Amino acid sequence: MTTTATPTKYRIESIDIVRGLVMLIMAIDHTRDIFHGSPEPTDLAVTYPFLFFTRWITHFCAPTFVFLSGVSANIAGTRRAPNQLSTFLFKRGLWLIAVELIFISFGITLNPIFSVxxxxxxxxxxxSMILLALLIRLRASLIVIGTIGVVIFFGHNILDIVNVGPIGKTVPWALLVSAGGFSANGIVNLGHQHFILIAYALLPWTGVMLLGYVFGTLYKSAYNAAKRRKTLLYTGLGLLALFVIFRYFNIYGDPSPWSVQKTTALSVISFFNVTKYPCSLLYTGMTLGTALILLSVLEGVKNKFTAIMVTYGNVPFFYYLCHWYLLQIIHIVLFFAMGFKTSQVLPTGAPFLFEPPGFGLSLAGVYGVWLVLIFILYFPCRWFANYKKTHTQWWLSYL
Structure with a gap:
């Protein structure tokens, strides 16, 4: 009797280390959003170095997470036929969007009627997974996927200087290209005091994922490790060089040029204050350049710190979901501990509950809550990582 060997799942520790690190850093920003709020860290009129750094360090998270999702999609393809991979990515993409709209939106707002x-x-x-799935279904080669990724990654900021006419004011354009953060053009009115907030315009991030998918070929088991590290290192250095040169001379790649300010500290802040919403070339160049260098230098590194990062990096989506709800539990506990009443739970002009005027912590308090958060989450993440290693249920691939 002939048996067919099932490809064995394997994890690449350097990816999990970097992913775990950015997941922990990401939680700083979400903790600040809930417990500190204002002033706005990127507003040069009111910010200060430590506040700006608290925001700036978290810029590295989303690009790295999206890029590594592309890498993981390629690795998943080593265990599936192209049509199977396309189907898996398409279904997982739909699942992620549903989770975003239902569980994460509620986890952010605590609003049971889902006003936003x-x-x-x-x-x-x-x-981005859905678009990648369609390209794979159409039998697009790695070269074609990479070319599309490069064009989007390096070219989408051309739209900052091109007048696209009335199309630039439409919801599809905002959804795909221009929306970001809490800007007015990203708010879609559904009627009856319900809204959709498009914080991330899709196509710039799709470029990041497509490039991640191409770079996933570096992690095939037969690929030379030394060559992989060099490729990652030199590409990362190249992106950082592009960021420094283009930013210094305000050549291209970000709609908000930097300028000399009244103090040296503010000038430095202005230089590094690149645009995340929607993500600019210089934003992704600065962040992904650093991430690629980390992937290179951390490969093969084993110590207590990297072991802890691997634990978080093994279960990024599980961690992401849990951290919102744990943050909100802490939020509600502090709300009542600080003397606020149930009459102050409902929003006053915004769709977020438990955020009355006067609620909040100092920046030091924000970091304190963050440390408590990541310490508590280590234990469920460790349990779930071990569970995934010893179980093979189909639904685990979606978490």
């Missing part, structure tokens, strides 16, 4: 549905990084990953 928020499309953030999970939507960007899910939507």
């Amino acid at each position: 549905l928020i499309l953030q990084v999970i939507w960007a990953i899910g939507g």
Whole structure:
């Protein structure tokens, strides 16, 4: 009797280390959003170095997470035929968008009537997976996928200087190209005081995922490890060089040029204050350049710190879901501990509950909550990572 060997799942620790690191850093920003709020860290009129750094360090998270999702999609393809991979990515993309709209939107707002549905990084990953799935279904070669990724990645900021006419004011254009953050053009009125907030325009992030998918070929088991590290290192250095040169001379790649400010600190902040919404070339160049270098230098590194990062990096989506709800549990506990009443739970002009005027913590308090958060989450992440290693249920591939 002939048996067919089932490809064995394997994990690449350097990917899990970097992914775990950015997942922890990401939680700083979400903790600040809930517990600190204002002033706006990127507003040069009110910010200060530590506040800006608290925001800036988290810029590295979304690009790295999206890029590594593309890498993981390629690795998943080593265990599936192209049509199977396309189907898997398409279904997983739809699942991620549904989770974003239902579980994560509620986890952010605590609003049971869903006054606002928020499309953030999970939507960007899910939507990009669907587009990648369609390309794979159409039998697009790696060269074609890479070319499309390069054109989007390096070329989408041309739309900052091109007048697209009335199409630039439409919802599809905002959804795909121009929306971002809490800007007015990303708010879609559904009527009856319900809205969709498009925080992440899809196509710029799709370019990041497509390039991640191409770079996933570097992680095939037969690929030379030394060559992989060099490729990652030199590509990362190249992106950082592009960022520095283009940014210094304000050549191209970001709609908000930097300028000399009244103090050296503010000038430095202005230089690094690149545009995330929608993500600019210089934003992704600065962040992904650093991520690629980390992937290179951390490969093969084993110590207590990397072991902890691997634990978080093994279960990024599980961690992402859990961290919102744990943050909100802490949020509600502090709300009542600080003396606020149930009459102050309902929003006053915004769709977010438990955020009355006067609620909040100092920046030091934000970091304190963040440390408590990631410490508590280590234990469920460790349990779920071990569970995934010892179980093979189909639904585990969606978490």
